[in-house]
Amino acid sequence: MDRLSNPNGNVPLGDDSGNLTERNDEPPPTKSQCMDKFVEMVPNWSEELLGFNQGTLAVLIGLILLVFITRLIAVMTIPNMFNNLCDKSPVAEIAIHGSSKALGTAVGAGIMWRSALALADGSAAVMPSTVEFWLPSIAQVVMLIAIIAWALRLTVCVQAVVEYWDDDDELDGAERTLIGAVESVMRFCIVVFGSIFIADALNFDLTTMVAGLGITGLALALAAKDSIANVFGAVTVLLDRPFRVGDWVLISGSEGEVINISLRTTLLRTSLDTVVTIPNANLTNKPIENFGKRRWRRYQPVISLDLDSDPDAVQNFTSGVGDLIRTDENTMKEDASWAKVSAISKDSIEISCNIYWDVNGGADERDARQLFLLNVARLAKENGIAFYEPRVRNQRTLN
Known part of the structure; x- marks a missing residue:
């Protein structure tokens, strides 16, 4: 008995008694086929209502409930996974508890996105073409936005990690300056790459967008020259280190304690408890008097x-x-x-x-x-x- 004589494609095998048995080589069901089975499990699944069949509506309602349950589980379990870091640093506790909701939303939206794609590719689901097109895209965008929000909130954990490994349990000016710089760079990268992924999810042609940057690059450079100068000013401050977080400085008539150094600005806390915002571009061509570097x-x-x-x-x-x-x-x-x-x-x-x-x-x-x-x-x-x-x-x- 050969394969040609077996229309099902099952290969005959011999058992211990010499009888022939058949091995099933059928591939596992795809995601779309699984979704079709869920749709067909609903009684009267083929009856239509508002452009959907009842099986599709039931599956969508079940997916929405699954999203909320997944988000609730993530909110309850994620903080417990980082108990040691939360006990060491109040900053980490606030960041992790605050970001767990965003991460739960991202996981739930991801499930909805992949399930909506599989549902739309199946043969049993019936839904309006608008819903079929936009539901996966909206779920993907929600997932990406939630991931961006989660990542942005976790940037403050840089300080928590440094505090966790710091021997003297007290951050000096150099450590706080480095923490501020790393957090600023991380936020910038998260926003840039997140925007690219969101544009791709909305079916924008990234190749055309990148090519268009060559045409509009000069205009953007002229419009953003101050922002670029601020970034280079921040790099200059971090490399030359004329001051660091915690130093008392006098810059362009503004005197106060340096409380933050970001990619765009430097913040000073004055003796009147006000906050002065100085663009980093001004730091490269203005005299800086640093009282914190006095020898006596x-x-x-x-x-x-x-x-x-x-x-x-x-x-x-x-x-x-x-x-x-x-x-x-x-x-x-x-x-x-x-x-x-x-x-x-x-x-x-x-x-x-x-x-x-x-x-x-x-x-x-x-x-x-x-x-x-x-x-x-x-x-x-x-x-x-x-x-x-x-x-x-x-x-x-x-x-």
Whole structure:
């Protein structure tokens, strides 16, 4: 018995008893055939309603329910998969919980997209031509938009990953600057490639679009020259590193703390708690004064004493202030650090101080000033010295 004598294409095989059996070489059913079986399982599936047959309507309703169930499962399970990262970083917890809805929507829309294609390719489904054409495209676009939203929300996880692997559990300025740059580049790439995929899903001719860019490229370059200059400015900042996140800088008359460096702009938080937005293009041709790179901090307070203070007590007090300056662990340039009587006015005796401190930031400098001034107040009390107070002085004059 050969294959030609077997119209079904089944190959005869021998079993242990010598009898011939047949092996089924039929291919597995396609997705379209599976969808046809689902349609035909519906009672009275061939009866038409609103341009659909009842089997197609039932399958579409089932797919919509499946999309919602899939989205719900994704929202409930995805955060549990990243418990360690969420426990380590609140930023990651917010990002993952916020992005799980978008990812669930993407998975559900993807199921709808592939199922709608298989349903439209089948022979049992009946639906209006408009629905048959647009349903897969709309589902694909929704899936792509959800994936883009999910990816954009996850960009903040760059900070969470750095925090997770950071040994000292505290991000310095260089790390925060790098995080901001990586997040900006990731967002840019996600939007660009996502737009290309969406255009393809809507059946735009990408070849024609790319060819058209050659014609309109000059116009786009002229229109986007400021944006391009901002991008190059950001690259310059990241390579030359004139400042980093956390530094206190003065740029074009705007002074404040650098809080973010993106591809287009740099944000400063001023002392008035306002935010100044500076285009990165301005950073390449403007002087930048970075207070965060100072090797030391200079402090020049003037201490005003009451004019009736005893000169010997003032001398002892001044010597004591000088000792406070020189013995301070933060003091550097001891030869240039001093405290001396600089003037005697009609109302007060003035002692000028010149101090150089080796402190890292503004908070450390404020702490050093506070400690110094409180020690000065204690020293004045020990020497019986009174500080100049205009009201007390005027009252003495009247008496």
